[in-house]
Amino acid sequence: MIKVALAGNPNCGKTTLFNGLTGSTAHVGNWPGVTVDKREGVYKKGSEEVNVVDLPGIYSLSPYTPEEIISRNFIIDEKPDCVINLVDATNLERNLYLTTQLLEMDVPVVVALNMMDVLEKNRDVININLLSKNLGVPVVPISALKEDNLKELMEVVIEQSKSKRAGSSILLNTSVGEVIKKVKTALDNDGLENSLFHAIKLVEDDSIEKGMHPKEYNIVREEKGSIKDPTFGNDFEAIIADSRYKYIQNHYSIALKKHKEETVDKKTGKKVIVNETISDKIDKVLTNRVFGLIIFVVILFFVFHFTFGEDLFYLNAMGAFNGVDYTMAAGTPWEGIIFSSGTGIQSPGVFLQTCLVGFTDWITELVGSGLDSAGAANWAQALVCDGLLAGVFSVLSFLPQILLLFLFFSILEDTGYMARVAFILDRIFRRFGVSGRAFMPMIMGFGCSVPAMTNTRTLATEKERIATVRVIPFFSCSAKLPILTACAGAIITLFGFSNADVITLGMYFTGIIVAIIAILIMRNTTLRGETPPFIMELPAYHWPKFSSLMLHVWDKCKHFIKKAFTIILISNIIIWFLQSFTPSWQYIEYADGEFLGEFTTNDSILANIGKIIQPLFTPLGFGSQLGSYGWVFAVGAITGLIAKENVIATFSMLGAALSASGAVDPSTLPAGIEAIEGAGDVGLMIAATGINVWGVISFIVFNMTTIPCFAAVATAKAELKKGTLKNTIFFWLITSYIAASAFYLIGTWWWCVFIYLAVAGIAIVTIHFVNKNIDKKTKVLNA
Amino acid sequence: MEKTLDTFKVGEKGIIVAVNGEGVIRRRLFDMGVTPGANVVLRKKAPLGDPIEVTIRNYELTLRKTEAKNVVLKIVEGGE
Numbered sequence: 001m002i003k004v005a006l007a008g009n010p011n012c013g014k015t016t017l018f019n020g021l022t023g024s025t026a027h028v029g030n031w032p033g034v035t036v037d038k039r040e041g042v043y044k045k046g047s048e049e050v051n052v053v054d055l056p057g058i059y060s061l062s063p064y065t066p067e068e069i070i071s072r073n074f075i076i077d078e079k080p081d082c083v084i085n086l087v088d089a090t091n092l093e094r095n096l097y098l099t100t101q102l103l104e105m106d107v108p109v110v111v112a113l114n115m116m117d118v119l120e121k122n123r124d125v126i127n128i129n130l131l132s133k134n135l136g137v138p139v140v141p142i143s144a145l146k147e148d149n150l151k152e153l154m155e156v157v158i159e160q161s162k163s164k165r166a167g168s169s170i171l172l173n174t175s176v177g178e179v180i181k182k183v184k185t186a187l188d189n190d191g192l193e194n195s196l197f198h199a200i201k202l203v204e205d206d207s208i209e210k211g212m213h214p215k216e217y218n219i220v221r222e223e224k225g226s227i228k229d230p231t232f233g234n235d236f237e238a239i240i241a242d243s244r245y246k247y248i249q250n251h252y253s254i255a256l257k258k259h260k261e262e263t264v265d266k267k268t269g270k271k272v273i274v275n276e277t278i279s280d281k282i283d284k285v286l287t288n289r290v291f292g293l294i295i296f297v298v299i300l301f302f303v304f305h306f307t308f309g310e311d312l313f314y315l316n317a318m319g320a321f322n323g324v325d326y327t328m329a330a331g332t333p334w335e336g337i338i339f340s341s342g343t344g345i346q347s348p349g350v351f352l353q354t355c356l357v358g359f360t361d362w363i364t365e366l367v368g369s370g371l372d373s374a375g376a377a378n379w380a381q382a383l384v385c386d387g388l389l390a391g392v393f394s395v396l397s398f399l400p401q402i403l404l405l406f407l408f409f410s411i412l413e414d415t416g417y418m419a420r421v422a423f424i425l426d427r428i429f430r431r432f433g434v435s436g437r438a439f440m441p442m443i444m445g446f447g448c449s450v451p452a453m454t455n456t457r458t459l460a461t462e463k464e465r466i467a468t469v470r471v472i473p474f475f476s477c478s479a480k481l482p483i484l485t486a487c488a489g490a491i492i493t494l495f496g497f498s499n500a501d502v503i504t505l506g507m508y509f510t511g512i513i514v515a516i517i518a519i520l521i522m523r524n525t526t527l528r529g530e531t532p533p534f535i536m537e538l539p540a541y542h543w544p545k546f547s548s549l550m551l552h553v554w555d556k557c558k559h560f561i562k563k564a565f566t567i568i569l570i571s572n573i574i575i576w577f578l579q580s581f582t583p584s585w586q587y588i589e590y591a592d593g594e595f596l597g598e599f600t601t602n603d604s605i606l607a608n609i610g611k612i613i614q615p616l617f618t619p620l621g622f623g624s625q626l627g628s629y630g631w632v633f634a635v636g637a638i639t640g641l642i643a644k645e646n647v648i649a650t651f652s653m654l655g656a657a658l659s660a661s662g663a664v665d666p667s668t669l670p671a672g673i674e675a676i677e678g679a680g681d682v683g684l685m686i687a688a689t690g691i692n693v694w695g696v697i698s699f700i701v702f703n704m705t706t707i708p709c710f711a712a713v714a715t716a717k718a719e720l721k722k723g724t725l726k727n728t729i730f731f732w733l734i735t736s737y738i739a740a741s742a743f744y745l746i747g748t749w750w751w752c753v754f755i756y757l758a759v760a761g762i763a764i765v766t767i768h769f770v771n772k773n774i775d776k777k778t779k780v781l782n783a
Numbered sequence: 784m785e786k787t788l789d790t791f792k793v794g795e796k797g798i799i800v801a802v803n804g805e806g807v808i809r810r811r812l813f814d815m816g817v818t819p820g821a822n823v824v825l826r827k828k829a830p831l832g833d834p835i836e837v838t839i840r841n842y843e844l845t846l847r848k849t850e851a852k853n854v855v856l857k858i859v860e861g862g863e
Contacts, residue, residue, distance in 0.1 A: 059814045059815060060810075060813075060814035062810050062811075062814060064807050064811065090841075091841060091842045092841075093816060093840040093841060094815065094840050094841075094842060097814065097816065231801075231819060237809075237810065238802070238813070241810075241813035241818055242813075242818045242819055242820070245816060245820070245840075246820065249820075283827075287827060287829070287830075287836075288830075289827070289828065289829075289830050290830070292830040293830045423829050423834060423836065423845050424829050424830055424831075426829065426833070426834050426847065427829060427831040427832070427833045427834070430847070436834075533807065533808050533811055533846075533847075533850060534834055534845065534846060534847050535808070535812060535815055535844070535846045535847075535850055536844070536845050536846075537815070537842060537843065537844060537845075538844070538845050540843075
């Protein structure tokens with residue numbers, strides 16, 4: 001089969017073309033650099049089948065970024081039969097810069113001129129024949145988005161694949177031309193393929209080539225003394241980059257005739273060329289110096305409000321229903337589906353969630369009564385309904401909101417706004433050692449870590465990516481919210497705190513602060529490196545394509561459902577077994593809030609495991625000091641590793657177990673605690689164990705900063721390089737341990753603050769001096 | 784008159800005379816079309832004054848002031 005590589009600048013429509021050719025569902029986004037790995041697909045609509053490989057978007061074949069190295073290695077090592085160089089016709093000069101480098105390789109090249117539809121709309125014209133003649137390779141005008149002319153393109157590609165082509169360069173007539181020829185002859189004598197390409201890279205001082213051909217590099221070094229360019233002296237890298245652009249301007253850009261609109265300036269009466277595009281006009285508002293930040297915050301607010309808001313138009317908050325008592329579809333699974341006077345009109349996200357939960361509840365009920373009438377054993381019913389369905393459905397219930405959040409962020413990305421957000425925020429983020437691009441994945445973390453971690457693909461360097469993926473869980477996701485509200489509710493009723501919102505908000509901020517500190521520490525120790533440069537293209541705004549958006553969402557949906565029915569399903573079954581059986585495999589019978597046999601959850605395997613690891617949490621305030629029932633917090637933390645929703649769900653089961661076994665009397669709890677969802681269950685835990693308020697807060701902090709849920713860990717594994725996950729999990733454990741213990745110890749014994757400050761001080765000083773030493777050593781090595 | 788790109792005001796136009804600096808950043812600037820002879824217009828500054836956005840070779844490029852410091856330009860009066 002013919003093998004063809006697809007190369008081109010980031011954001012020039014490569015992935016769209018790839019999807020158009022192969023019908024694949026690869027990810028497409030309007031952000032430079034969405035494709036990180038190369039992907040493959042088969043083109044079947046032509047006279048022959050063609051294997052198409054989508055290379056990452058690159059601006060050049062320099063050795064500095066992983067994308068560029070992947071691309072050049074692919075063309076050199078895998079020897080494709082032809083390279084399709086996709087060129088954005090609306091941005092000809094910069095796109096052809098890469099073309100001049102691709103032409104230097106010994107491979108047939110076909111230039112596909114993309115975005116011809118946009119060009120026509122701007123009433124610009126490109127002389128295709130002239131461009132093709134000057135480049136020396138076929139040029140085919142296409143529109144990847146509208147799938148215009150793709151068949152013609154592929155026929156030319158198939159034809160070219162049958163031929164051979166020797167590399168050619170525009171540099172041979174410049175001041176470095178002679179050096180290149182000399183090095184090429186030397187490489188040819190060694191029988192090397194792609195000798196022209198290697199020779200030019202050697203002359204450019206390319207670090208990879210220098211290591212591979214030290215002998216030939218000596219020729220370059222000798223020639224450095226004899227060549228003096230009038231502007232650049234013997235700076236070969238500069239001469240070459242400059243020559244490429246000069247050549248493009250003089251030989252290729254002349255093929256483009258720009259349409260100019262003239263109007264008469266009212267003040268001066270002179271003719272003025274109007275060049276302001278719609279994109280410029282939008283940009284004037286969205287990245288305005290005064291309103292840019294405010295607009296961004298407002299957009300973010302609406303995205304989250306539409307996804308998670310229960311009171312869409314704030315009718316309830318404004319007191320519109322005083323005295324009204326109405327709940328839509330009361331008594332059915334779809335209770336309050338659109339509207340209830342208790343909360344108001346629901347946002348699309350909450351509405352969809354209510355629909356899904358209503359549907360899954362209905363299935364659970366149906367299955368339960370089905371099993372009952374079929375005469376299934378008590379434990380089998382419990383396994384299917386409480387173990388299998390309840391677990392999977394509780395995770396699935398977040399699907400609508402995750403998809404909606406993902407859809408909104410996809411729209412922002414596709415329109416080109418995300419790149420502007422990076423532009424607006426870079427100044428703030430640079431201080432912490434990451435670029436403005438890291439902001440989006442972090443803020444997405446407040447919704448769900450899974451899409452947030454996937455979004456880190458847009459980050460420039462590997463170190464920045466690792467650091468960002470690691471701190472994403474600290475931006476408390478929607479599944480952690482129940483832990484917060486339930487614990488905060490219990491604290492205000494039991495410990496006489498006045499305001500639950502202060503605790504909730506305070507915990508959100510704690511997460512952010514921990515994230516900032518963690519990034520600062522990582523960027524100064526294990527992930528040390530320069531702040532990545534921020535030299536980035538701002539793509540023109542355009543309307544997102546509906547089908548491409550739906551592709552994104554469908555992709556995400558498939559991914560999530562697959563996970564819910566594999567990892568999460570299995571882990572739920574395991575947890576159910578652990579809490580339903582004693583170590584001697586006796587089934588703990590439980591129905592309608594009561595234990596039917598002689599055993600309670602306190603005797604389960606899970607409780608026994610909890611008791612073993614309980615001492616580990618002693619410095620955190622919920623360990624050995626809590627006595628014989630203290631294991632409940634340990635167990636809560638463990639089940640939270642599967643899904644954070646499990647924490648409060650576990651407490652509710654354990655609460656029933658503890659009450660039934662007489663460990664705690666629910667009637668001693670203050671009245672009104674039940675009004676807050678989950679607070680009653682946490683209250684029972686507090687009463688049974690005698691934990692202090694800082695222990696509870698430490699428990700929240702621990703859950704917020706420790707290893708995230710199964711789905712997030714699996715995503716982190718997929719997104720990070722092999723072998724990085726182990727350290728990442730270790731990092732999460734250490735961070736949560738330090739953060740939670742700090743809250744407990746300092747809260748309980750205020751003077752502990754001095755110990756923490758002293759340790760932090762020593763750490764800062766040590767890191768500073770160690771880094772200084774390393775810098776000195778590298779300086780010596782470089783010199 | 785010559786000055787570096789980081790000192791430009793919004794709307795100012797110039798032609799690149801030299802690109803200083805070294806290593807990755809310099810090469811990256813070259814690859815993005817920031818080479819001597821190119822026309823540059825400073826389009827805007829981010830809300831916090833940094834980074835900046837320029838039009839070069841018919842597209843929008845954003846870079847930080849620390850990076851822009853390496854780019855020396857000759858000011859073009861009046862513009863088109």
